[in-house]
Amino acid sequence: MLSALIFDVDGTLAETEDLHRRAFNRAFAALGLTWRWDAALYADLLTVMGGKERLAHYIETRRPDEAAALHALAPEIHARKTAAYSDLVTEGGLPLRPGIGRLIGEARAAGIRLAVATTTSRPNVERLLAANFPPGAEPFDVIAAGDEADRKKPAPDVFLLALAGLGIPASEAVAFEDSAAGISSARAAGLPVLATRSRYTDSHRLDGAFSAVSDLGEPGQPHRHIAGLEWPGGVVDLAGLIRWHEALDDQGTAFQAMGTSR
Ligand SMILES: [Mg+2]
Structure with missing residues (x-):
């Protein structure tokens, strides 16, 4: 049954995925981080499930020299990303x-x-x-x-x-x-x-x-x-x-x- x-x-x-990508980019910008995720990179990163895990994977594989500092900043990045995602949904609908x-x-x-x-x-x-x-x-x-x-x-x-x-x-x-x-x-x-x-x-x-x-x-x-x-x-x-x-x-x-x- x-x-x-x-x-x-x-x-x-x-x-939703492109909104998640744009929300991450807003968080990076708000924290003065210089990189942005484009659609092609994000498609690769999506093989890692979960936003926090995805961010950690990016830091490990693409920012190894700054990994310690960035891992410490990751909770703040993720919190800002979640807020930015909510803003994007409010602004543009989904x-x-x-x-x-x-x-x-x-x-x-x-x-x-x-x-x-x-x-x-x-x-x-x-x-x-x-x-x-x-x-x-x-x-x-x-x-x-x-x-x-x-x-x-x-x-x-x-x-x-x-x-x-x-x-x-x-x-x-x-x-x-x-x-x-x-x-x-x-x-x-x-x-x-x-x-x-x-x-x-x-x-x-x-x-x-x-x-x-x-x-x-x-x-x-x-x-x-x-x-x-x-x-x-x-x-x-x-x-x-x-x-x-x-x-x-x-x-x-x-x-x-x-x-x-x-
Ligand atoms: Mg899915």
């Missing part, structure tokens, strides 16, 4: 990706519960939700975020935390991801994964997802199918997810992930 949907945030709910709002609405109407499993910090999640849902709407029953999990993706910890919060086994949920590390994390937690390709994960292989698509799609705005399960009309909807999940239950076996590629 399908009882919950669990979503990654960055790149899955919204194309729309949900195609089909996200629709699928969330379908799930809530059907009594399917919703959770978030993300390596990003909780304030960033709350800012995104505040920009897209009316006050008090609280679309997600459970939010597992940032440092609440011991290990970042691709470890399964944050998805296991979301499942624990929902109080259900992995066999009752489907995960939504946009990155290779995220798919690995969800799969390691025992979850089937539907993958949408995002701007910054354009080069990622989406192996391990039972279905890979460009986005969830909207009626009249079909998505592009990439691999695995196909969706009538180019739209991922709750009815289709429930049908797929029931077929999985009927087989009485663990799901067989499709080998997918670009």
Whole structure:
């Protein structure tokens, strides 16, 4: 029985990654640091999950001569980056990706519960939700975020935390991801994964997802199918997810992930 949907945030709910990059650059500028991260560099850095971890990786690999001083400054950089991210969302908004709002609405109407499993910090999640849902709407029953999990993706910890919060086994949920590390994390937690390709994960292989698509799609705005399960009309909807999940239950076996590629 399908009882919950669990979503990654960055790149899955919204194309947040460029705002994170610009927020880091604002923090660097505010602290008098001379470098800036361009889109190509940030795409490389995104292989490291979690903003704090990403910054530490950058310092280790690109600023080794200043590493001690920069590691000491890192908490301040990250705090300013989180504030700058909130400002950027307030200034420019941050729309949900195609089909996200629709699928969330379908799930809530059907009594399917919703959770978030993300390596990003909780304030960033709350800012995104505040920009897209009316006050008090609280679309997600459970939010597992940032440092609440011991290990970042691709470890399964944050998805296991979301499942624990929902109080259900992995066999009752489907995960939504946009990155290779995220798919690995969800799969390691025992979850089937539907993958949408995002701007910054354009080069990622989406192996391990039972279905890979460009986005969830909207009626009249079909998505592009990439691999695995196909969706009538180019739209991922709750009815289709429930049908797929029931077929999985009927087989009485663990799901067989499709080998997918670009
Ligand atoms: Mg992501």
